[in-house]
Amino acid sequence: MSNVAKPLLSVENLTVEYGPKNNGFKALDKVSVEIAEHECMGIVGESGSGKSTLGRAILGLAPIAEGKILFDGQDITNLKGKPRRDLAKSIQVVFQDPYGSLNPGMTIGDILAEPLTVAGETRQSARQQVADLIDKVHLPANSINRFPNEFSGGQRQRIAIARALVRKPRLIICDEPTSALDLRTQAAVIDLFIELQRETGVAYMFISHDLGVVRRICHNVGVMKRGQLVEHGDADKVTRTPDHPYSRKLLLASPIANPAEQKKRRADWLEMRGLDNAGAM
Amino acid sequence: MSIADKILDQKPNAPVRTSITQRFFQRKAGVTAFTIFILVVLMALLAPWISPHDPNFVQLANTKAPPSAEHWLGGDSAGRDILSRIIWGARTTLFGAAITIITALAVGVTTGVMAGFFGGLVDRVFSWLSDATQAIPGMIILLVVAAGTRSNFPILMATVGVFMAPGYFRITRSATLAIVNEPYIDAAKVAGLTAPRIIARHVLPGIYAPIIIQTALAAGISMGIQAGLQFLGVGSANTPSWGAMMNEGFRFMLTNPTLLLWPSAALGITIAALATIGSTLAEVVRVRTPVVSETEGEDDKDWDPAQGTGAFAHDKNEAIVRLKNLRVFYQNGDEQKTVVNGISFDVKPGEVLGIVGESGSGKSQTIFSLLNLLPKGGKYVADQIEIAGKNVNEMTGKDRAKILGSQLGYIPQEPMSNLDPTFTIGHQLTEPLRLVFGQSKAEATAKAKALLARVGINDVDRVMKSYPHQISGGMAQRVLIAGAIAGQPSVLLADEPTTALDVTVQAEVLELLRELQQEFGMALILVTHNFGVVADICDRVVVMREGAVVEMGEVEQIFAQPKAQYTQDLIDASLDGTLSRKDLDASETSNVHILKTAGGGQK
Numbered sequence: 001m002s003n004v005a006k007p008l009l010s011v012e013n014l015t016v017e018y019g020p021k022n023n024g025f026k027a028l029d030k031v032s033v034e035i036a037e038h039e040c041m042g043i044v045g046e047s048g049s050g051k052s053t054l055g056r057a058i059l060g061l062a063p064i065a066e067g068k069i070l071f072d073g074q075d076i077t078n079l080k081g082k083p084r085r086d087l088a089k090s091i092q093v094v095f096q097d098p099y100g101s102l103n104p105g106m107t108i109g110d111i112l113a114e115p116l117t118v119a120g121e122t123r124q125s126a127r128q129q130v131a132d133l134i135d136k137v138h139l140p141a142n143s144i145n146r147f148p149n150e151f152s153g154g155q156r157q158r159i160a161i162a163r164a165l166v167r168k169p170r171l172i173i174c175d176e177p178t179s180a181l182d183l184r185t186q187a188a189v190i191d192l193f194i195e196l197q198r199e200t201g202v203a204y205m206f207i208s209h210d211l212g213v214v215r216r217i218c219h220n221v222g223v224m225k226r227g228q229l230v231e232h233g234d235a236d237k238v239t240r241t242p243d244h245p246y247s248r249k250l251l252l253a254s255p256i257a258n259p260a261e262q263k264k265r266r267a268d269w270l271e272m273r274g275l276d277n278a279g280a281m
Numbered sequence: 282m283s284i285a286d287k288i289l290d291q292k293p294n295a296p297v298r299t300s301i302t303q304r305f306f307q308r309k310a311g312v313t314a315f316t317i318f319i320l321v322v323l324m325a326l327l328a329p330w331i332s333p334h335d336p337n338f339v340q341l342a343n344t345k346a347p348p349s350a351e352h353w354l355g356g357d358s359a360g361r362d363i364l365s366r367i368i369w370g371a372r373t374t375l376f377g378a379a380i381t382i383i384t385a386l387a388v389g390v391t392t393g394v395m396a397g398f399f400g401g402l403v404d405r406v407f408s409w410l411s412d413a414t415q416a417i418p419g420m421i422i423l424l425v426v427a428a429g430t431r432s433n434f435p436i437l438m439a440t441v442g443v444f445m446a447p448g449y450f451r452i453t454r455s456a457t458l459a460i461v462n463e464p465y466i467d468a469a470k471v472a473g474l475t476a477p478r479i480i481a482r483h484v485l486p487g488i489y490a491p492i493i494i495q496t497a498l499a500a501g502i503s504m505g506i507q508a509g510l511q512f513l514g515v516g517s518a519n520t521p522s523w524g525a526m527m528n529e530g531f532r533f534m535l536t537n538p539t540l541l542l543w544p545s546a547a548l549g550i551t552i553a554a555l556a557t558i559g560s561t562l563a564e565v566v567r568v569r570t571p572v573v574s575e576t577e578g579e580d581d582k583d584w585d586p587a588q589g590t591g592a593f594a595h596d597k598n599e600a601i602v603r604l605k606n607l608r609v610f611y612q613n614g615d616e617q618k619t620v621v622n623g624i625s626f627d628v629k630p631g632e633v634l635g636i637v638g639e640s641g642s643g644k645s646q647t648i649f650s651l652l653n654l655l656p657k658g659g660k661y662v663a664d665q666i667e668i669a670g671k672n673v674n675e676m677t678g679k680d681r682a683k684i685l686g687s688q689l690g691y692i693p694q695e696p697m698s699n700l701d702p703t704f705t706i707g708h709q710l711t712e713p714l715r716l717v718f719g720q721s722k723a724e725a726t727a728k729a730k731a732l733l734a735r736v737g738i739n740d741v742d743r744v745m746k747s748y749p750h751q752i753s754g755g756m757a758q759r760v761l762i763a764g765a766i767a768g769q770p771s772v773l774l775a776d777e778p779t780t781a782l783d784v785t786v787q788a789e790v791l792e793l794l795r796e797l798q799q800e801f802g803m804a805l806i807l808v809t810h811n812f813g814v815v816a817d818i819c820d821r822v823v824v825m826r827e828g829a830v831v832e833m834g835e836v837e838q839i840f841a842q843p844k845a846q847y848t849q850d851l852i853d854a855s856l857d858g859t860l861s862r863k864d865l866d867a868s869e870t871s872n873v874h875i876l877k878t879a880g881g882g883q884k
Contacts, residue, residue, distance in 0.1 A: 040862065046783040059471050088473025101464040105486045114482070115472040163468065182639035183810060183854035187875035194865070209784065212856030216875070219862050236861035253788035255813030257855035259836050262816040269788055 006073060007034040008203050009058070009171055014067035016050070016057050021065070027053040029227040030067065035171065040197060040204040042218030042235055044211060044250070050227040051207045055173040058205070059093055060084050071171070088115065092164035096176035098156035102148040108134075108159055109144035115166050133162040136199075137192060154185035158192065165196065171203045178213060190217055211254055215239040223247045248272070301490060304565045311565070314557035321551050325371040334362035336369040336521040345537050354543055358529055363540070366521040367547050373522040374504055374551070377438040381503040382496055384442025389449025390492060394480055396450070397457025408454070411447040419444040423506075427515045434516055441506050445499050452495050456488035490566045497559030501552040508548055523548045584608060586664075589623035591823065591830035600627040601771055601804045602651070605665035609646045609828075611658050620646050621661070622828040628821075630771060633798060633805045635819035635836070637812065637851065643828040644808045648776050651806075652691055653681045669771050686717055690765035690803075692775040692794075696757035696782075700749040706733075706760055707745035714767060732763040737793055755786035759793065766797055772804045773797075779814065791818055812855045816840065824848050850876045 016028040028050045035041045045051040056062040058069055060079060069077045076087060095101040102111055109130055116126040134143055137158040148156060157177060164172045174193070178186040194217060197204060208214050214221050215235055222232035223244065231244035242248050252269040256262045305311045324331065333353070343356030354363040392411070396404040423440055430436045460466060461484070469479045510516060511524020518525070523544040530541030589606045597603070609621035621643035628634040636644045650661040651668070666673050669688050673681055685691070693699045701709060707729060714725035726745075733741045736759040749757060758778065765773060775794065779787035795818055798805045809815060815822050815836065823833040824845065831845045843849045853876055865873060 046785060059467075061467055061470065085473040085475065088471060091471070093468060093471045095464040095468065097464050101468055103465045103469075103483055103487075106482075114469075114474070118472065118474055118478065160468075163472070167472075183812075184639065184850050184876060187850075187854040187856075191874050194862075210856070212859060215861050216856050216859045216865070217862055219866075234863070236863050239861070249785060253785045255788070255791070255811065255817040256857040257812035257816050257840070257852050258857060259816045259840055261857075262813065266788075266792075266817060270792070 008037045008039075008072060009033075009035040009205075010070045011054070011058065012068045012070070014054070014057060014069065015065045016053050016062050017065040018063070026227050027062070028057065031224075031227070031229050032067075033222055033229065033232065035203050035205055037170070038197070038201045038203055039220065040193075040206055040218045042214035042221035043205065043207045043224060044209060044214050044221060045224035046209060046250075048226070049224040051209075051224050052175050053227075054224070055093070055175045055205060055207050059091065059173055060087075088169075089119065089167045090169050091171045091173065092167070092169040093173045093175065094157070094160050094164050094177040096180055098153045098160065098180055099148075101160050102156055104148050107145055107147055108151075111148075111159065112144075112163055112166055115163065119167065129166065130162075133166055136165070136196070137162045152185075153181050154189060157181065157189055161189075161192065161196070165200065165202070168200070169202060171205065174204050174206045176207055176209065179209065186213070193217055211239045211251060223250065301562070301565055305562060308561055308565070310557050311561040314554040314561065317550060317554040318558060321371055321554070322375060324368055325375045328368050328372050332365040332368045334365040336361060336365040337519060338362070345533070345540070347539075355539065357526070357540060358533060358537075363526075363543055366526060367523070367543055369521040370523040370526060370544065371547065371551075373434075373520050374507060374548070377434065377507045378500050378503045380435055380438035381442040381445060381507075382500055384439045385445040385449050385499060385503075386492075386496070388443060389446035390453045392446075393450040393453025394457050394484060394488075397454040398461055398476070398480060398484060400461075404454075407450065411450045414444065415447045417444075423510060424513075424515070427510070432515050432517065434520070437510065437515065438503075438507065441503055445503060448499060449492065449495060452491050453488060456491050457484055460484055460487045490562070494559050494562045494566065497555050497562060501555035501559075504548065504552055504555075584623065584662075586623070589625060591625040591833060593625065593627045594821065594833075595627050595629045599629045600667070601630045601669055602806070603627045603665060603667040604647075604651070604663060607647060607650055607661060607663040607666075609643065609650055609655065609659060609661040612660070613658065620659075620828050621650070624823075624825070624828070624830050626823050626830070626833065628772070628804045628806055630804050631799070631802045632821065633795075633807060633819045635815040635822040636806065636808045636825060637810065637815055637822060638825035639810060639851075641827065642825040644825050645776050647825075648691075648774050648806070648808055651774060652685065652689060653678070686713065686768040686770065688770055688772060690768065690770035690773045692758070692762055692765050692773065692778045694777040694780055696754055696761050697749060699761060700757055702749050704748070705745065706747050706749065706752070710745075710760070710764055710767070713764070718768065728767070729763070732767055733760070735766075736760075736763045736797075737789070738763075753786075755782055755789065758782060758786075758790055762790070762793065762797070766801065766803075769801060770803065772806065775805065775807045777808055777810070780809070780811075787814075794818065812840075812852050813857065824851070846877075853877070 011031060011033045013030045013032055014028055015026060015030055017024040017026050019025050031050070031054060033041065043051045043054060053062050057064055064077055067077070068075060071087070071090065079087060109127070112130040112133060113123070113126040116129060117123065130144065131141065134141060139155060139158055148159070151159065178189050181189060190213060193204065196202070206214065206218055218235040220233065221235040221238045222229050223238065223242070223246065224230065225246050231238060231242060231247045238247060239251070242251055249272060252265055252272055256265055338361060340356065340360045342360065343352055343362070344360040345358055346352060346356040348355045352362050352364065354367070357363055357366065392407040396407040423437065426440050427437055466479065466483055469483055508524035508527060511522045512528045514528065516522060516525065526544035527541060530544060533540050586606060593600070593603065604627065605625045606623040607621055607625070608619065608623050610617050610619045624647065626634070636647060638644045646655070646659070649655045650663070651666070655661060663674060668684060673684065707726070710729040710732065711722070711725035714720045714728055715722065720728065730741050730745065733744055738744050738756065738759055744752060744756070744760070752760070778794070779790050782790060791814065794805065797803070807814070807819065819836050821834065822836055822839050824831040824839070824847065826847055831847050832839070832843065839848060840852065843852065856875065859875070860868070860873070
């Protein structure tokens with residue numbers, strides 16, 4: 001399923017810098033990752049680790065200081081203007097904030113049809129595709145004529161997912177798409193992500209701070225800390241028995257919904273913290 | 282089961298959209314001002330038909346004549362009909378104002394949107410130009426232009442427009458800046474939209490309201506400037522204008538005051554109407570939700586105790602907090618919405634009670650009721666609230682406030698927004714110690730330092746001198762915990778204390794809470810949505826949903842054998858020990874759902 005031939009997306013030594021050149025803040029520091037066709041690649045890390053910056057750099061929304069991004073063999077690192085806009089049919093995005101990511105003044109139908117009409121499709125064909133998509137993300141058909149404020153957070157996120165899918169992309173960058181949702185809503189949206197991936201074969205870069213979410217949805221995962229990728233590999237392994245001390249720290253710090261196991265995990269965490277502190281002195 | 286029923290997170294009662302226009306015309310001031318303005322516009326448009334005389338026709342007999350049947354407002358110093366000149370003057374005034382506004386809009390809004398949207402160099406250049414324009418003395422330039430163009434009226438009015446453009450520039454730029462940071466703009470870029478299209482479809486519809494408000498006000502101001510110029514004699518003598526009429530009236534003010542009165546009244550009323558339109562619009566745009574009113578009296582007499590959920594777990598003497606049948610409701614217009622519908626629980630010293638639920642379950646409202654700090658419009662009623670053996674239900678608001686800090690400590694969700702950015706940490710910690718507990722400055726400082734050391738802050742002296750923005754979120758939460766335990770409260774209330782924190786910091790803060798709670802033997806009531814946090818720290822747990830207790834019990838029992846499917850769903854949704862994606866792909870069933878209930882009958 002994965003790791004066959006050349007990857008769909010490959011990021012090589014990517015550095016993103018804010019502020020003065022060579023002296024600014026490095027949000028990304030020589031990061032390299034690969035995503036295969038049909039794969040879900042997870043990126044985990046805490047706030048400030050650079051995980052969202054990585055996604056934004058691939059989308060052309062962050063200033064790249066160094067390194068290369070190849071999509072399907074094509075160099076897209078510094079694509080601007082029309083070539084960048086043409087990439088819209090291949091790479092899409094779902095953002096974290098279900099409230100800010102939909103224009104409050106447009107109907108759901110208009111929001112979903114816009115990427116299609118911009119690409120030159122007729123209104124008629126756009127309308128048909130939008131109706132199909134609404135069904136695919138399990139929203140009621142009458143959603144089309146309603147405005148974003150009539151929907152809950154989970155429903156809005158379904159709309160954002162539909163918008164990402166509307167041009168049948170090959171890769172979707174998912175930037176913490178479930179972390180603003182309630183637990184049960186998050187579960188349903190994760191189910192939807194998996195279902196859609198199986199149906200359409202789209203690849204995901206799934207950015208998250210939650211190891212459980214990543215474990216459920218991702219085939220492979222990279223762990224980021226302060227702009228660097230400290231570990232990457234099989235998601236099952238990294239979320240269970242990570243190699244890097246930082247990944248281990250992340251795992252032990254996440255409380256587990258089981259009192260007995262959590263007691264053990266907390267003891268391990270205390271032990272690791274004790275060692276850390278001893279090492280620091 | 283239809284597929285849409287699967288969606289757990291429904292939003293049934295969305296607010297009704299009322300447009301700005303609708304709300305504008307619901308206001309008396311808005312309707313009146315708008316009517317007056319429309320009348321002035323009609324007067325200008327219909328001048329050739331409604332004006333009783335030629336405004337420039339001189340009738341010597343009519344010189345400075347008082348009002349008569351033929352000349353309703355009398356005649357001016359040259360014997361022309363005043364009413365006709367006022368009517369034709371409206372034409373000039375509106376024509377001039379229109380040129381000014383169109384120029385100002387064209388220059389100010391275009392540059393403002395570009396500066397806000399593109400930022401960087403574009404922003405710097407336009408901002409500099411805007412500032413420079415404001416620094417130039419406008420009146421002098423206008424007089425120069427008047428002399429240079431032989432008082433060409435349209436050019437003069439366009440020049441006024443250029444000087445009004447910076448006002449539009451600033452408003453448009455800041456409104457655009459607020460919008461370009463919205464994720465939907467990024468989404469539009471990623472969707473392949475060109476910049477002009479993003480501006481037309483996504484930016485302009487979001488910023489038109491402040492521009493319209495500014496236009497109403499700017500139109501009034503431009504009329505004032507125009508009249509001022511005409512008063513100074515700039516402009517053609519043949520076209521009747523209110524400013525020129527005022528000049529004439531001014532010369533004969535002592536003998537014929539009405540000559541000044543009529544044009545001044547026309548100008549004043551028009552400008553006042555525009556100003557009122559502008560301020561009404563501003564109010565209408567600002568107020569999006571109906572104003573909340575204080576709830577009065579006990580509005581839930583019909584409440585049936587049989588609806589109550591939850592129970593006491595301890596003897597009366599053992600418990601430090603006892604809450605019976607708490608109801609919380611919000612008044613919104615005529616509608617009353619119940620967010621907590623009669624819940625009961627208790628907690629004893631040294632016990633950690635978790636209140637878990639999703640958003641809208643009423644868990645935070647319960648905490649705010651205990652603190653007596655419900656937001657405006659909210660009110661609670663309870664059959665019994667006992668804190669440390671006292672019936673706080675019977676206390677006055679003042680006595681109630683006194684138990685905050687001394688009996689009840691509170692730790693909020695957002696550490697940063699709960700610290701005042703303008704004061705140092707030291708000041709914010711010592712002030713309550715001095716005011717509430719009457720300590721001297723030296724005592725309070727020593728105590729604050731000891732507290733900070735106790736909550737695990739290493740360089741206490743530096744933190745005492747720091748402002749909130751100089752410390753991290755985890756550090757800020759430690760500071761707030763230090764503040765909450767300063768008065769050695771018997772009960773600590775924590776509302777999602779770790780939700781805003783990174784997971785490594787969360788582990789530290791939970792560890793600290795556990796230590797402090799055990800050291801002081803405090804009862805801890807912890808609100809959370811995270812069953813991992815519950816498993817980590819809680820002894821007992823109350824599961825809430827839509828204002829009611831779904832179930833409650835010892836932590837081990839709840840996790841091992843939850844009675845409610847809802848509880849089981851929440852535990853499953855925590856995704857601990859979930860199937861990994863590889864196992865999932867390899868498994869027989871092609872469509873496995875995380876929640877057993879979510880899949881419904883259609884697997």
